[in-house]
Amino acid sequence: MAANRLWLRNPLAIHTANTLDARGGLVIEDGRICELLAAGQHPERPCDQVFDAREHVLLPGLINTHHHFYQTLTRAWAPVVNQPLFPWLQTLYPIWARLTPDMLALATRVALAELLLSGCTTAADHHYLFPDGLEEAIDVQVEVVRELGMRAMLSRGSMSLGQADGGLPPQQTVQQGEVILADSERLISAYHQRGAGAQIQIALAPCSPFSVTPEIMRASAELARGRDVRLHTHLAETLDEEDFCLQRFGLRTVDYLDSVDWLGPRTWLAHGIHFNPDEIVRLGAAGTGICHCPSSNMRLASGICPTLDLQAAGAPIGLGVDGSASNDGSNLILEVRQALYLQRLRYGAEAITPARVLDWATQGSARLLGRDDIGELAVGKQADLALYRLDELRFSGSHDPLSALLLCGADRADRVMVGGQWRVLDGQIIGLDLRRLIADHRQAAARLIAA
Numbered sequence: 161m162a163a164n165r166l167w168l169r170n171p172l173a174i175h176t177a178n179t180l181d182a183r184g185g186l187v188i189e190d191g192r193i194c195e196l197l198a199a200g201q202h203p204e205r206p207c208d209q210v211f212d213a214r215e216h217v218l219l220p221g222l223i224n225t226h227h228h229f230y231q232t233l234t235r236a237w238a239p240v241v242n243q244p245l246f247p248w249l250q251t252l253y254p255i256w257a258r259l260t261p262d263m264l265a266l267a268t269r270v271a272l273a274e275l276l277l278s279g280c281t282t283a284a285d286h287h288y289l290f291p292d293g294l295e296e297a298i299d300v301q302v303e304v305v306r307e308l309g310m311r312a313m314l315s316r317g318s319m320s321l322g323q324a325d326g327g328l329p330p331q332q333t334v335q336q337g338e339v340i341l342a343d344s345e346r347l348i349s350a351y352h353q354r355g356a357g358a359q360i361q362i363a364l365a366p367c368s369p370f371s372v373t374p375e376i377m378r379a380s381a382e383l384a385r386g387r388d389v390r391l392h393t394h395l396a397e398t399l400d401e402e403d404f405c406l407q408r409f410g411l412r413t414v415d416y417l418d419s420v421d422w423l424g425p426r427t428w429l430a431h432g433i434h435f436n437p438d439e440i441v442r443l444g445a446a447g448t449g450i451c452h453c454p455s456s457n458m459r460l461a462s463g464i465c466p467t468l469d470l471q472a473a474g475a476p477i478g479l480g481v482d483g484s485a486s487n488d489g490s491n492l493i494l495e496v497r498q499a500l501y502l503q504r505l506r507y508g509a510e511a512i513t514p515a516r517v518l519d520w521a522t523q524g525s526a527r528l529l530g531r532d533d534i535g536e537l538a539v540g541k542q543a544d545l546a547l548y549r550l551d552e553l554r555f556s557g558s559h560d561p562l563s564a565l566l567l568c569g570a571d572r573a574d575r576v577m578v579g580g581q582w583r584v585l586d587g588q589i590i591g592l593d594l595r596r597l598i599a600d601h602r603q604a605a606a607r608l609i610a611a
């Protein structure tokens with residue numbers, strides 16, 4: 161007898177790699193996709209459940225590759241609304257330094273809920289604040305990820321270069337190198353899962369050239385190689401950062417990255433905007449991934465990532481919403497739309513198609529996280545899916561369903577599945593009291609600013 165076989169039958173539209181014909185839908189068994197059906201085709205063996213998807217656009221679960229969940233507590237905060245990156249950071253650091261475990265749990269739950277409702281099934285977070293009392297920040301995040309049943313790449317961030325030593329962050333937000341490395345080791349041992357279907361993974365993520373020492377960059381790279389985990393950092397986000405690297409290290413950003421042993425396929429970078437042609441070739445040859453964060457880059461007026469040049473050189477491209485203090489949302493399907501439009505300004509309408517940006521948010525993002533089991537609707541992949549309906553006012557009169565998703569501005573999935581389990585049904589997260597969460601989170605946000 162067929163056990164737990166689910167046929168998602170005849171979707172309105174489906175986004176598959178290489179635009180394979182899968183109009184008959186797909187079959188899921190044991191949390192994975194086991195059949196992809198062409199138009200009119202039926203499953204090889206009977207299914208005990210059938211879901212008629214004729215009103216749904218079916219995508220691989222979206223994958224977010226850069227975020228700072230804690231920042232949902234400082235969205236649209238008046239003092240930083242009109243600031244570029246460096247002053248924006250300097251104004252926010254002292255506020256963020258007051259973060260408590262309870263606040264972080266609420267912020268993480270809000271960010272993940274928002275991502276999940278937008279169709280995201282795997283999220284990376286970059287957490288680099290460990291003030292007194294919040295030493296177990298990543299442990300707090302692991303709990304919330306498990307509660308929501310999503311997948312996550314939690315990167316153990318760090319800051320070790322305070323103002324007193326010429327860095328940007330205030331001294332109370334930085335940690336000693338030994339503390340950072342010991343905690344990184346502990347987290348990998350405690351939580352990092354390997355292989356297909358992994359739910360939680362750990363990456364090492366010194367924050368940025370202007371907030372960590374070259375020593376911690378090098379030591380993190382060595383530890384990541386030894387323990388076979390990934391490396392993540394912010395790079396080439398603004399020209400201020402480039403000036404900082406030139407002044408402090410006498411190196412441009414990519415030379416700096418190379419000098420601390422980070423230029424390779426284990427590394428993925430957030431932003432990656434200010435590269436010269438030679439640097440693009442080097443990043444591509446190294447296979448270093450780039451997470452494009454269009455909303456944040458527009459919000460802080462940082463610049464436009466040269467995605468197609470990087471991709472042509474061999475660098476994988478993924479998408480990220482970036483922290484919620486510079487976006488100020490965590491909606492990944494809307495971020496795909498932003499990527500479509502911002503990149504058209506750089507490369508033209510013909511080159512930047514809906515299919516291409518959807519590939520960035522799925523397969524491309526999966527490559528950044530070093531995963532080949534997610535990001536695609538194909539046989540053998542994890543059953544991580546997002547289904548969208550096009551029955552709202554904004555879609556009325558639209559023709560091509562996949563294009564309509566982005567052009568008409570879909571902002572919410574109707575159903576989301578992670579590893580064969582429904583996590584969102586009828587636009588609601590199963591088991592989450594959203595009203596209560598918003599009330600608690602708003603209170604925490606007010607307390608953080610008022611403290």
Ligand code: ZN
Binds near residue numbers: 226227482
């Ligand atoms: Zn960031």
